Amino acid sequence: MKFPPGLGRATIAVLAWLFLATAALAHASLTATEPRDGAVVPAAPARLALSFSEPVSPLALKLVKPDGSAVALERFTLRDRTVEIEVPPDLSAGTHVLSWRVVSEDGHPVGGSIVFSIRSPSRSTYAGEVIDWPVRAALWLGRVALYAGLFFGIGGVFALSWLLQGARAGLRFITAMLGIGLGGTGLSAGLQGLDALGMPLSALAEPSVWSTGLGTSFGRTVVVMIAALALAGVALLSRRRQVARWTSLLALLTGSAALSLSGHASAAEPQWLMRPSVFLHAIAITLWVGALVPIARLFQTGRAHALKALHRFSVFIPFSIALLVAAGIVLLVVQVGQPSALLDTAYGNVFLVKLALLLILFALAAINRWVLTGRVEAGDQGATRYLVRSIAAEALVVLMIFGVAASWRFTPPPRALVSVAAEPASVHIHGEKAMAEITITPGRPGPVEASALVMAGDFSALDPKEVTFVFSNPSAGVAEIKRKASKATDGTWRTSDLLLPLPGLWKIRLDILISDFEITRIEGEIQIGP
Numbered sequence: 144m145k146f147p148p149g150l151g152r153a154t155i156a157v158l159a160w161l162f163l164a165t166a167a168l169a170h171a172s173l174t175a176t177e178p179r180d181g182a183v184v185p186a187a188p189a190r191l192a193l194s195f196s197e198p199v200s201p202l203a204l205k206l207v208k209p210d211g212s213a214v215a216l217e218r219f220t221l222r223d224r225t226v227e228i229e230v231p232p233d234l235s236a237g238t239h240v241l242s243w244r245v246v247s248e249d250g251h252p253v254g255g256s257i258v259f260s261i262r263s264p265s266r267s268t269y270a271g272e273v274i275d276w277p278v279r280a281a282l283w284l285g286r287v288a289l290y291a292g293l294f295f296g297i298g299g300v301f302a303l304s305w306l307l308q309g310a311r312a313g314l315r316f317i318t319a320m321l322g323i324g325l326g327g328t329g330l331s332a333g334l335q336g337l338d339a340l341g342m343p344l345s346a347l348a349e350p351s352v353w354s355t356g357l358g359t360s361f362g363r364t365v366v367v368m369i370a371a372l373a374l375a376g377v378a379l380l381s382r383r384r385q386v387a388r389w390t391s392l393l394a395l396l397t398g399s400a401a402l403s404l405s406g407h408a409s410a411a412e413p414q415w416l417m418r419p420s421v422f423l424h425a426i427a428i429t430l431w432v433g434a435l436v437p438i439a440r441l442f443q444t445g446r447a448h449a450l451k452a453l454h455r456f457s458v459f460i461p462f463s464i465a466l467l468v469a470a471g472i473v474l475l476v477v478q479v480g481q482p483s484a485l486l487d488t489a490y491g492n493v494f495l496v497k498l499a500l501l502l503i504l505f506a507l508a509a510i511n512r513w514v515l516t517g518r519v520e521a522g523d524q525g526a527t528r529y530l531v532r533s534i535a536a537e538a539l540v541v542l543m544i545f546g547v548a549a550s551w552r553f554t555p556p557p558r559a560l561v562s563v564a565a566e567p568a569s570v571h572i573h574g575e576k577a578m579a580e581i582t583i584t585p586g587r588p589g590p591v592e593a594s595a596l597v598m599a600g601d602f603s604a605l606d607p608k609e610v611t612f613v614f615s616n617p618s619a620g621v622a623e624i625k626r627k628a629s630k631a632t633d634g635t636w637r638t639s640d641l642l643l644p645l646p647g648l649w650k651i652r653l654d655i656l657i658s659d660f661e662i663t664r665i666e667g668e669i670q671i672g673p
Contacts, residue, residue: 172195172196172253172555173193173194173195173196173255173257174194174195174196174224174566174586175192175193175194175566175567175568175569175586176192176193176194176241176257177190177191177192177571178191178257178259179259179570179668179670180257180258180259180670181257181258181259182259182260183259183260183261183262183263183264184259184260184261184262185261185262186261186262187230187234187261188230188259189230190227190228190229190230191206191216191227191228191229191230191241192225192226192227192228193225193226193228193241193243193245193257194224194225194226194566195224195225195226195245195247196224196566197224197247197248197410198221198223198224198247198248199224199226199245199246199247199248200221200245200246201219201221201226201243201244201245202244202245202246202252202254202339202340202355203215203242203243203244203254203340203341204216204217204219204226204228204241204242204243204244205241205242206231206239206240206241206242207239207240207241207242208234208235208237208239209235209236209237209238209239210235210237214231216228216229216231216241226243226245228241234261235261236261236262236263237260237261237262237263237264238258238259238260238264239258239259239260239261240256240257240258241256241257241258241259242254242255242256243255243256243257244339244340244341246339246359247410248360248410250335250359250360250361250362250364250405250406250410251361251552252335252338252339252340252341252359254341275337275338275341275343275344277343277344278334278337278338278343278344279338279553281330281334281344282331282334282335282338282552283546283549283550283552283553284327285327285328285330285331285334286327286331286548286549286552287327287545287546287549288323288324288326288327288328288330288331289324289327289328289331289368290545290548290549291320291323291324291327291542291545292320292321292323292324292325292327292328292368292372293324293368293371293372293398293399293401293402293425293429294428294429294432294433294541294545295316295317295320295432295433295436295538295541296317296320296321296323296324296372296375296433297321297324297371297372297375297391297394297395297398297429297433298395298428298429298430298431298432298433298434299313299316299317299320299433299434299436299437300317300321300375300378300379300391300394300433301375301391301392301394301395301429301430301433302433302434302437302438303317303379303387303391303437304378304384304387304388304391304392305388305391305392306434306437306438306452306455306456307437307438307441307448307452308384308448308452309384309387310437310441310448310452312437312438312440312441312444313436313437313439313440313441314379316436316440317379317436317437318379321372321375321376321379324368324372325369325372325373328365328368328369328372329365329369331356331361331365332353332356332357332361332362332365333347333352333353333356334347334356335355335356335359335361335362335365336351336352336353336354336355336356336357337352337356339355339356339359340352340355359405360404360405360409360410361405361406363401363404363405364401364402364404364405364406365401367397367398367400367401367404368398368401368402370397371394371395371397371398371400371401372394372398374390374391374393374394374397375390375391375394375398377390378390378391378394395426395429395430396426398425398429399422399423399425399426399429400422402421402422402425403418403419403421403422403425406421406551407478407551407555407556408420408421408474408477408478408556409421411477411478411556416473416477417473417474417477420470420473420474421470421474423466423469423470424466424467424470424471424474426466427463427464427466427467427470428467430459430460430463431460431463431464431467431508432538432541434456434460435534435537435538435541436534436538437452438452438453438456438534439530439531439534439535439538442519442527442530442531443531450519450520453516453519453520454516454520457512457516460508460512461512464505464508475494478490478556478557479491479494479556479557480557481557484557487557488554488556488557489554489555490551490554490555490556490557491557493547493550493551493554496547497544497547497548500540500543500544500547501544503540504537504540504541504544507533507536507537507540508537510533511530511533511534511537515529515530515533516530566585566586566672567582567583567584567585567586568582568583568586568669568670568671568672569581569582569583569586569669570651570667570668570669571667572651572653572665572666572667573600573665574600574663574664574665575600575663576599576600576657576663577597577598577599577600577605577607577653577655577657577663577665578597578598578599578600578602578665579595579596579597579598579653579655579665580595580596581593581594581595581651581653581667581669582594582595583643583669583671586670586671586672587646587671587672588643588644588645588646588671589642589643589644590639590641590642591641591642591643592637592638592639592641593612593626593628593637593638593639593641594631594635594636594637595610595612595628595635595636595637595653596634596635596636597610597636597653597655605655605657607636607655607656607657608656608657608658608659609627609655609656610627610628610630610636610653610654610655610656611625611626611627611628611653611654612625612626612627612628612638612641612651612652612653613625613651613652613653613654614626614641614643614649614650614651614652615649615650615652616645616647616648616649616650617650618647618648619645619647621644621645624641624643626638626640626641643671645671646671646672647670647671648668648669648670648671649668649669649670649671650666650667650668651666651667651668651669652664652665652666652667653665653666
């Protein structure tokens with residue numbers, strides 16, 4: 144089957160741009176730390192804590208000391224979305240770097256570092272996650288290969304068994320796609336382990352890499368997808384038509400189920416809606432895409448039953464597209480939320496590129512269905528040639544869409560970003576006569592609620608007569624913003640009549656009236672996110 148000139152180069156260019164544009168983005172987001180990133184504390188902290196936008200499992204935690212030595216932090220406790228880490232003994236003065244790497248519920252690892260200093264900063268520090276571009280590129284290619292194996296490979300086997308009723312058109316292509324899918328899917332387990340552990344490609348042969356990759360939620364996808372590809376291979380080799388048909392159907396269902404076991408959409412709530420939507424979305428794509436190459440090859444070889452296969456395809460394809468669109472809308476609404484996120488987030492930008500390609504695909508499908516099919520059935524040889532070329536163009540556009548969808552591996556959905564933005568900011572301020580645990584909800588600019596749990600400096604109970612919040616941001620030219628707090632039934636002091644106009648590091652002071660003749664003030668800083 145010959146592809147239209149220029150489409151191959153365009154495909155490569157689009158896929159390369161998509162990978163480079165999205166490969167640096169992450170997933171579960173760090174929302175708060177203790178100590179605060181960049182903080183200078185008077186003494187070694189009582190604990191180290193990392194809070195995330197969703198539950199995580201630590202893969203690697205280490206503390207780099209001021210002298211450059213590193214110590215693995217193996218003793219930690221998981222509390223909901225917070226990792227509480229036991230502090231190593233005898234931390235010296237200077238700057239320390241807490242490096243972390245965790246895996247989120249959707250199976251995607253993410254890492255980074257925070258910096259804090261005891262008494263005074265050291266002369267030089269390092270923080271941040273180093274992106275291993277070869278591993279990222281391999282992960283992306285592995286995901287594209289997985290899609291090719293499912294949609295072109297398993298879908299092609301299903302089309303041969305049901306639409307073409309045993310014809311072997313496009314057999315080499317389908318076999319190649321199954322092989323690519325099998326190799327790419329299997330390799331993706333190891334690549335997932337490399338990404339999770341932050342290790343280079345040269346470490347791919349290490350057993351711990353594979354066990355880590357298979358231990359994530361994506362590991363389940365790998366195992367089930369390999370089973371689906373194996374079933375498709377059995378169907379392809381079977382000489383009994385009924386065995387081939389039902390085995391190919393089982394492969395289709397198994398492969399579609401594999402995609403629903405991991406990923407952003409599958410990890411989103413409500414699970415009862417999202418996982419079935421991913422499953423149905425995958426089935427619809429497989430039914431459509433899998434039939435493209437076999438039908439085109441059938442017309443190229445001049446088989447007599449090509450027209451019958453085309454007729455069967457043209458009858459069911461509108462239902463497949465309707466299912467594809469319906470499931471896609473559900474996934475879009477949950478993942479994106481607000482229409483503005485389509486323009487404001489990388490995830491939304493990737494979706495818009497995918498949507499543009501889908502519109503091209505729908506246009507080609509409409510031309511094939513309502514313009515060319517009738518002419519082909521009437522015996523128009525020119526229309527037959529145009530139909531084959533149009534189907535080839537569809538296949539290339541589908542390949543571009545695979546590249547777009549694979550880019551979502553590196554982009555957090557807007558729903559996750561919204562949850563991060565809604566996370567509170569908190570700080571502990573300790574004075575001689577009083578201390579307070581202060582929380583700002585949400586921890587971003589705009590209308591917020593401030594709350595404080597006030598205690599005496601020796602951790603005993605304190606029942607002040609009055610508490611006033613005082614905020615300022617001298618670096619931004621914002622003078623003091625004072626708000627009197629009211630005591631809530633849970634014992635905290637709260638004020639909701641507060642607007643913090645800017646992100647950044649804010650100074651916060653509590654004026655605590657202990658009695659009619661005594662007032663104490665405690666001060667600190669709190670980071671308000673963008």
